[in-house]
Structures are given as C-alpha cells and as structure tokens.
Amino acid sequence: MTNTNVQYGDYLQLENILNAQFPESDKHQLPAHDEMLFIIIHQAYELWFKQLLYEVDSVAEIMSKPAVNDNSPELQTVVHRLSRMVTILKLLVHQIDVMETMTPMDFLDFRDMLRPASGFQSWQFKALEARLGLQYKQRFGQEYYISQLKQDKIDIIRKAENEKSILTLLNEWLERMPFFEEPGNWTNYKAVTPVEAGPEHIFWQDYRQLYSGGLAEAEKDNREYFNTVFADANAGGERNLSPKACRAALFIMLYRGYPLLQLPFQVLNSLLEIDEQLSTWRYRHMSMVHRMIGSRIGTGGSTGKDYLKGALDKHFIFAEIARLTSFLIERRKLPVLSHEMGQRLGFQ
Numbered sequence: 503m504t505n506t507n508v509q510y511g512d513y514l515q516l517e518n519i520l521n522a523q524f525p526e527s528d529k530h531q532l533p534a535h536d537e538m539l540f541i542i543i544h545q546a547y548e549l550w551f552k553q554l555l556y557e558v559d560s561v562a563e564i565m566s567k568p569a570v571n572d573n574s575p576e577l578q579t580v581v582h583r584l585s586r587m588v589t590i591l592k593l594l595v596h597q598i599d600v601m602e603t604m605t606p607m608d609f610l611d612f613r614d615m616l617r618p619a620s621g622f623q624s625w626q627f628k629a630l631e632a633r634l635g636l637q638y639k640q641r642f643g644q645e646y647y648i649s650q651l652k653q654d655k656i657d658i659i660r661k662a663e664n665e666k667s668i669l670t671l672l673n674e675w676l677e678r679m680p681f682f683e684e685p686g687n688w689t690n691y692k693a694v695t696p697v698e699a700g701p702e703h704i705f706w707q708d709y710r711q712l713y714s715g716g717l718a719e720a721e722k723d724n725r726e727y728f729n730t731v732f733a734d735a736n737a738g739g740e741r742n743l744s745p746k747a748c749r750a751a752l753f754i755m756l757y758r759g760y761p762l763l764q765l766p767f768q769v770l771n772s773l774l775e776i777d778e779q780l781s782t783w784r785y786r787h788m789s790m791v792h793r794m795i796g797s798r799i800g801t802g803g804s805t806g807k808d809y810l811k812g813a814l815d816k817h818f819i820f821a822e823i824a825r826l827t828s829f830l831i832e833r834r835k836l837p838v839l840s841h842e843m844g845q846r847l848g849f850q
C-alpha cells in the first residue's frame with residue numbers, strides 16, 4: 503500500500519472553498535440573510551459547470567479520433583460520460599427548488615448591490631453551450647453576449663467556440679458510418695416498394711417511398727422536407743448535420759435493435775437528453791426570474807425575462823437530431839435487412 507497522509511480538508515481545499523463567501527450586504531452593513539444561500543447556490547452551480555466541461559472535453563477528445571469503433575470500449579465511455587452529464591444537469595434543474603425558497607422581498611434586500619453582476623458573466627455556462635455546439639451566429643441577443651465580460655473571459659469563450667464542438671464531431675462520426683458503402687450488405691436487399699436503378703441508394707429510395715406512402719393528406723409537404731434533410735443536393739446552408747450524417751442517424755434510430763447500433767443510438771439519445779435538460783433549466787430559471795423580478799430589467803442589463811425567453815426558444819443545440827423523429831415509420835413497416843447486413847450489424 504502506498505504510504506500517504508492525505509488529510510480531508512487539505513485534499514478538498516476546504517480552507518479555500520469554505521472561506522470564499524463574502525456577501526455584499528455585509529460589506530454595506532445592510533444585513534440580508536438570504537445572500538449566503540444565493541452565493542452558495544451559484545458556487546455549487548459553477549463547480550458542476552466545471553465538471554460538465556471536464557466531461558465534454560473528454561468526450562470530444564475520444565470523438566476526435568479518426569475512427570471511433572462503434573462497438574468499442576471508447577464508445578461505451580462516450581455514452582457513459584454523456585449520461586453522467588444528463589444526471590448532473592437533472593441535479594442542476596432541481597437545485598432551482600432551493601433557490602426558490604428565497605422570496606422576492608428577501609432578494610430585494612441585496613439585489614441592488616449586485617450590479618452589474620449576473621449570470622451573463624458565467625463564462626463557464628457559455629463555454630459549455632459552445633463546446634456542445636451552440637454557435638455565436640445562432641445566439642439570441644448577441645449584443646449582450648460578451649457585453650459584461652472582461653477580455654480574459656472573452657478569450658476563454660472564444661477558445662471554446664474555436665474548438666471542434668460535440669455537434670461537429672457528431673456530424674463527422676455519423677458521416678463515417680460505413681454500412682451503406684459496403685455493396686455486400688445490399689445485393690440481397692428486398693425492396694418493399696418499386697425501386698429503379700439510379701444514383702440514389704436502394705435503401706433510401708425504398709424508405710422515401712415507404713415514408714411518403716404513410717403520410718396523411720395534411721402532411722404531404724413532408725415529402726419535400728424529407729428531401730431537404732436527406733438528399734445530398736441539399737447539403738450546406740445553415741445546417742450542422744449533412745444529409746449523409748442525417749441518413750446515418752435515422753438509420754441508427756430505425757435499426758437500433760441490432761447489437762452494433764445500440765451504443766450509437768445511446769449516443770444520440772443522451773445528446774437529445776442533454777438538450778432537453780438544458781432547456782428545462784432555462785425554462786425553470788426564466789420562470790424563477792419572472793417570479794423574482796417580474797418585468798424589471800436584469801442586473802446584467804438585459805430585458806430580463808424576455809431575453810431569457812428568446813434564449814430558451816433559440817438555444818437548442820441538437821435540434822437537427824430531434825427533428826429526425828418526423829421521418830420515422832412504424833417498426834412493423836420497416837424493410838427487413840438482408841442476411842449479410844444482419845450479420846454485419848451483429849446478429850449471427
């Protein structure tokens with residue numbers, strides 16, 4: 503056994519973190535009991551943001567490798583860490599309950615002393631959004647984005663924006679999915695609908711026709727929408743996921759029962775859950791803000807609740823994955839894959 507003498511308090515740097523609460527109300531000698539809670543809650547959030555960033559960075563590192571094997575321990579690690587992030591985010595959503603034990607009148611006791619501080623200055627929160635894939639051009643209220651930040655913190659956010667985000671890495675990973683380009687998987691494919699020889703892959707020709715056939719009259723526009731999302735001719739523009747990547751993601755969702763597609767499905771699913779938890783947090787934060795300060799402007803100078811509503815509506819990161827559910831068809835109508843493809847995906 504290694505001979506050590508690590509002490510609890512030293513190890514956890516308790517001298518530092520337990521002596522890091524300095525209420526403004528004390529400085530002004532205008533005691534406000536709830537400011538201690540306000541500080542500690544924010545500190546707890548920032549510690550968790552740090553952990554989330556640590557997990558995101560590690561996931562990005564694994565996904566940056568030229569080939570992440572779909573059935574490998576590496577993908578297992580990605581899934582495991584993404585689910586950990588989901589669990590942490592759920593905790594962060596619940597933590598709002600504790601904040602809400604403070605009443606608007608108790609908040610007013612110290613609110614004015616905080617200006618211009620606000621959550622706007624949480625560079626870790628912004629870096630987290632950026633590392634996941636939220637781009638500057640997509641942000642609501644760009645005028646506020648870095649308005650309250652000092653240059654060293656702006657640099658941290660810019661650096662996070664310039665690294666390959668999880669969304670970009672997801673696109674690259676999906677594009678590398680090999681199954682459609684291996685002819686042996688498709689020679690014995692039995693199309694359900696009449697297909698013609700042509701440039702479009704037999705599976706997608708078949709699937710497009712199956713999908714169109716199942717649409718209600720009022721949904722006929724979805725045919726065009728299908729092509730917009732999946733046809734190579736429509737690559738580029740504002741999209742983060744290419745048609746090829748979208749085809750791979752849809753295929754994973756459709757055939758997730760095959761062993762080789764189980765982990766990839768969980769990757770997609772955890773990313774959607776991360777988006778959902780972040781959005782739940784934004785919603786709960788916004789409602790809390792409305793309850794706390796009504797329609798007053800924020801200490802950070804924004805319109806307050808209205809700004810937060812705009813961010814809530816626009817800051818979805820994995821929306822292009824979420825919208826793929828419009829293109830699912832019933833399991834019982836799914837084309838049966840060839841024996842060769844079945845073997846390739848792991849059923850013997």
Ligand code: HEM
Nearest residue numbers: 547601620621622624627791794800801802803804806813
């Ligand atoms: C009494 C409780 C709170 C109130 C009234 C409140 C209010 C606000 C307001 C008005 C804004 C918009 C910026 C501004 O103009 O000030 C904002 C932004 C923000 N707040 Fe809070 N907040 C509260 C608690 C929290 C907590 C506990 C956190 C946890 C870290 C937090 C994190 C943030 C973040 C990250 C933003 C930026 C959001 C974005 O740009 O999308 N806030 N908050």
Ligand SMILES: N[C@@H](CC(=O)c1ccccc1NC=O)C(=O)O
Nearest residue numbers: 616619620621622799800801802
């Ligand atoms: N923006 C809030 C104040 C506030 O919540 C806050 C102030 C200082 C440090 C963190 C804060 N939390 C989140 O915005 C307000 O306008 O009341």
